[in-house]
Amino acid sequence: MSSEAVHADRAHPSYVRIYLALLVLLAISLLGPMFGHPIVTLVTAFGIAIVKATMVAAYFMHLNIEERYVWYILFVMLGFVLVMFAGIAPDVMLPAGQNWLHLPITPPAPPVHH
Amino acid sequence: MSMPAPAHGAAVAHAPESFWSRYVFSTDHKVIGLQYMFTGMAMALIGGFMAYVFRMQLAFPGQSVPLYGLVTAREYNALITNHGSIMIFWVSMPVLIAGLGNFLIPLMIGCDDMVFPRLNRLSYQIFFVSVVIILISLVVPGGGFGGAWTAYPPLSASAHYNHTPWGAPLWLLAVALEFVAFLLGGINFTVTVMNARAPGMTAMRIPIVVWMIVIASLVFMGSVGPLIAGAVMLFLDQTVGTQFFDPKAGGDPLLWQHLFWFFGHPEVYVVLLPATGVVAEVLTVFARKKLFAYKTILGTAIATGIISFFVWAHHQFVAGIDPRMAHLFTITTLLISIPVAEMLFAFIATLYGGSIEFATPMLWALAFIAEFLIGGVTGIFLGANATDIYLHDTYFVVAHFHYTFFPIAIIGTFAAITYWFPKMFGRRMSETLGKIHFWGTVIPFNLIFIPLFLTGVAGQHRRIYSYENFPQLSTPWLNHLAVIATVALIVMLAFQVVFLVNFFWSMRHGEEVGANPWNANTLEWAAPSPPPHGNFVTMPAVYRGPYEYGVPDRDLDYWPQHVPNQEELPRA
Amino acid sequence: MSHAADVRAHVPIATGRSATGIPTARLAVWWVLASEIVIFGGLIGSYVMLRLHHPHWAEEASHTNTVAGAFNTFVLLTSSLAAVLAHQAAEARNGPRAARFLGLTILGGLVFLMVKSFEWSNEIAHGFTIFRDVFWSYYYVTCGLHGLHVIVGMVIMGIVAADARRGRNLHRVELIGIYWHFVDAVWIFLFPLFYIAK
Numbered sequence A: 001m002s003s004e005a006v007h008a009d010r011a012h013p014s015y016v017r018i019y020l021a022l023l024v025l026l027a028i029s030l031l032g033p034m035f036g037h038p039i040v041t042l043v044t045a046f047g048i049a050i051v052k053a054t055m056v057a058a059y060f061m062h063l064n065i066e067e068r069y070v071w072y073i074l075f076v077m078l079g080f081v082l083v084m085f086a087g088i089a090p091d092v093m094l095p096a097g098q099n100w101l102h103l104p105i106t107p108p109a110p111p112v113h114h
Numbered sequence B: 001m002s003m004p005a006p007a008h009g010a011a012v013a014h015a016p017e018s019f020w021s022r023y024v025f026s027t028d029h030k031v032i033g034l035q036y037m038f039t040g041m042a043m044a045l046i047g048g049f050m051a052y053v054f055r056m057q058l059a060f061p062g063q064s065v066p067l068y069g070l071v072t073a074r075e076y077n078a079l080i081t082n083h084g085s086i087m088i089f090w091v092s093m094p095v096l097i098a099g100l101g102n103f104l105i106p107l108m109i110g111c112d113d114m115v116f117p118r119l120n121r122l123s124y125q126i127f128f129v130s131v132v133i134i135l136i137s138l139v140v141p142g143g144g145f146g147g148a149w150t151a152y153p154p155l156s157a158s159a160h161y162n163h164t165p166w167g168a169p170l171w172l173l174a175v176a177l178e179f180v181a182f183l184l185g186g187i188n189f190t191v192t193v194m195n196a197r198a199p200g201m202t203a204m205r206i207p208i209v210v211w212m213i214v215i216a217s218l219v220f221m222g223s224v225g226p227l228i229a230g231a232v233m234l235f236l237d238q239t240v241g242t243q244f245f246d247p248k249a250g251g252d253p254l255l256w257q258h259l260f261w262f263f264g265h266p267e268v269y270v271v272l273l274p275a276t277g278v279v280a281e282v283l284t285v286f287a288r289k290k291l292f293a294y295k296t297i298l299g300t301a302i303a304t305g306i307i308s309f310f311v312w313a314h315h316q317f318v319a320g321i322d323p324r325m326a327h328l329f330t331i332t333t334l335l336i337s338i339p340v341a342e343m344l345f346a347f348i349a350t351l352y353g354g355s356i357e358f359a360t361p362m363l364w365a366l367a368f369i370a371e372f373l374i375g376g377v378t379g380i381f382l383g384a385n386a387t388d389i390y391l392h393d394t395y396f397v398v399a400h401f402h403y404t405f406f407p408i409a410i411i412g413t414f415a416a417i418t419y420w421f422p423k424m425f426g427r428r429m430s431e432t433l434g435k436i437h438f439w440g441t442v443i444p445f446n447l448i449f450i451p452l453f454l455t456g457v458a459g460q461h462r463r464i465y466s467y468e469n470f471p472q473l474s475t476p477w478l479n480h481l482a483v484i485a486t487v488a489l490i491v492m493l494a495f496q497v498v499f500l501v502n503f504f505w506s507m508r509h510g511e512e513v514g515a516n517p518w519n520a521n522t523l524e525w526a527a528p529s530p531p532p533h534g535n536f537v538t539m540p541a542v543y544r545g546p547y548e549y550g551v552p553d554r555d556l557d558y559w560p561q562h563v564p565n566q567e568e569l570p571r572a
Numbered sequence C: 001m002s003h004a005a006d007v008r009a010h011v012p013i014a015t016g017r018s019a020t021g022i023p024t025a026r027l028a029v030w031w032v033l034a035s036e037i038v039i040f041g042g043l044i045g046s047y048v049m050l051r052l053h054h055p056h057w058a059e060e061a062s063h064t065n066t067v068a069g070a071f072n073t074f075v076l077l078t079s080s081l082a083a084v085l086a087h088q089a090a091e092a093r094n095g096p097r098a099a100r101f102l103g104l105t106i107l108g109g110l111v112f113l114m115v116k117s118f119e120w121s122n123e124i125a126h127g128f129t130i131f132r133d134v135f136w137s138y139y140y141v142t143c144g145l146h147g148l149h150v151i152v153g154m155v156i157m158g159i160v161a162a163d164a165r166r167g168r169n170l171h172r173v174e175l176i177g178i179y180w181h182f183v184d185a186v187w188i189f190l191f192p193l194f195y196i197a198k
């Protein structure tokens, strides 16, 4: 992701080659689960998704030759998503245990009429 | 509401335009800004009327309210819900961000329009549709949505619980459309300020209010996404019958609370920042003194914007969230008061040693600082999880956030309108009427909400239709306070008539003014009043920062941004 | 600084300025994508935490059609290639060629949607409706939101392509391309989330 090429006359890389690389990565992500090992699947599924998305962003969206701070803008937004996840996940993922008490409902007393 | 024809040389020659193309379908940023502003102010009247109705019900429970009639419990809920939603989404946002942003940004950074004028118009049109929908939602069968502006499921998720089969989805749709409108507007603002600045308008020469509006737009953009996703889910829960937020089916109601407040809390800073920007502009002009610590103020605004993403769960301390997270959110909440306090200190330091003129805009700006301080200080109690567990959802909270929102949405807006009115319409508002209106608004405001602090501490809960059902909470003393608050509200609403008279009368008959009636520096005052389509007679360039007031060795005590340096040489 | 002779009515001077060095329209597209990131991020984030919370969702997920998903990934990647080649052609000021590549991209979108509707009708027919479980609610809503983006992209691309064919507004070819690659990138994450992780 070097930015040396900023404002160079946009020498286009070979898009077909990048495309082929993406297809190879796709194939690997499909083969991953066949090892039957959850960690391997995790890496081949999501690790490769990150690599693929970065490649698409860098070469197809031309972020590699765009001003640097566009990356930062997008990453800050991703950062907000992570903050959201970190703040919410403890409640949504682990509601069992210390945060909730399962109390039987006591119906309110009937209203007293004078 | 006619806008006076440009009296000075217009920058762009124009064929006569019809009323429609000039005021309704215009792409001119100033017209769109005023559209937002007028719509927002009309909605403020509606929101204020709702406050009147439900306050009357609280002060005189079960009695027919003049101009409205009997308030049922269901109507009460719908009234407070839509009061809150309207005041935030259809008053604060359009007036402070969209209205001021549209009107001011191109003028203040020295260009002729927004970079995407048609997108701008589209944004207003979407906003307008959302206004129509929220108003329709009040009168559909079943009545308006009554599940509070926070719309917590399961109550909001199913007509089975909330009994508003039409009101709830329409409310949600209106809010979602409003989000879309402000996303489009925010992108337009941001790109305009990034790209379309006048030559010489470097980042550190941009007026604070423009910075504030841009930071607010970005905070909005960063926080609203998850809630848009959440709104889609909630809408499907309401209309199709999915169970995203239904714990019985594996959904999670707490998720909505989080998604809502992940947006909802940054949102309060979204409306706060533009208001503080307005205050900064007004303070320097009427103190005739350079803004104290421009860069610090900017830094505090950015810090506030960022920290505002880390505090949201302080609204949920009693919602059963993880207690360890609650501690974290307490700490971040206390932290965010630091930059905000710093900003207020910088404002006060700006006043120190200035030659202060108590014109109406200045009064509003000073009132903002004083009243917002009360809001901020009471917020500390609510941000600390231990005290909040007692105070949560009491009138203490209501009083606290009105001490923040009212300065923002009402006081800040009046500061802006009285200050920029000459630019908008080429005429001055009446100072006398302005001051009557000022005191007639600010004094009753305190009389409304100080009693509510007390009823809150005494244990009165918010969103309660009638305290007659709670004998311990309807003691004579508490009822007294409720009556005081309500009477003060009626007085305050009555004084708004003074403003309306002043506004519309001055629009046509006020004293005509030149381009720069306040002797201010920023670029909008270099354009004719009101600015023609295209804004400037000659496009300005910028030579210095926006706050060069009282510069030593200068005859004039101000030094407009667009005046080249050599101008002063021949004076000697 | 501005092209004062611009005859097209009402193009403000502002639009032609570029203090940052990024053309205004492209800068706006980046901000659009920035706001999209949080929208999809919110949806996907919510899904992930519920998914981790509910072990039985893995069982539900095993009913999605991995082959169809993989094929759709392939289709979108291919359409992205066409979009970037269109951009290359537009930069060479070859409008008709750019339009042809954009046509291929639209075709890709069409195939994607067809596969998707095949998948969905199959799943619905087997009882995996949006109501079956919150997992399926997320599946339909997330893919549906993504599909909506595909449709919107295709429509805009059609307009841009029609313009490009006559050599007009060629800079828009790049812009719609950027958007399309983003939609592609979102799918790159949806694919493992809904089709691989079982």
Ligand code: HEM
Pocket (backbone or CB within 6 Å): B047, B048, B051, B052, B054, B055, B080, B081, B083, B084, B085, B087, B088, B091, B092, B147, B148, B149, B150, B398, B402, B405, B406, B409, B410, B448, B461, B462, B463, B464, B489
């Ligand atoms: C005109 C003067 C105003 C008065 C007298 C007033 C009064 C009130 C009262 C008494 C409540 C609580 C009702 C209840 O819980 O039963 C309330 C709720 C609320 N108000 Fe106001 N208000 C005013 C202006 C504003 C403004 C300017 C804003 C914001 C910009 C605002 C935002 C809200 C919100 C967000 C709620 C919460 C609604 C809910 O519980 O869902 N209000 N108002």
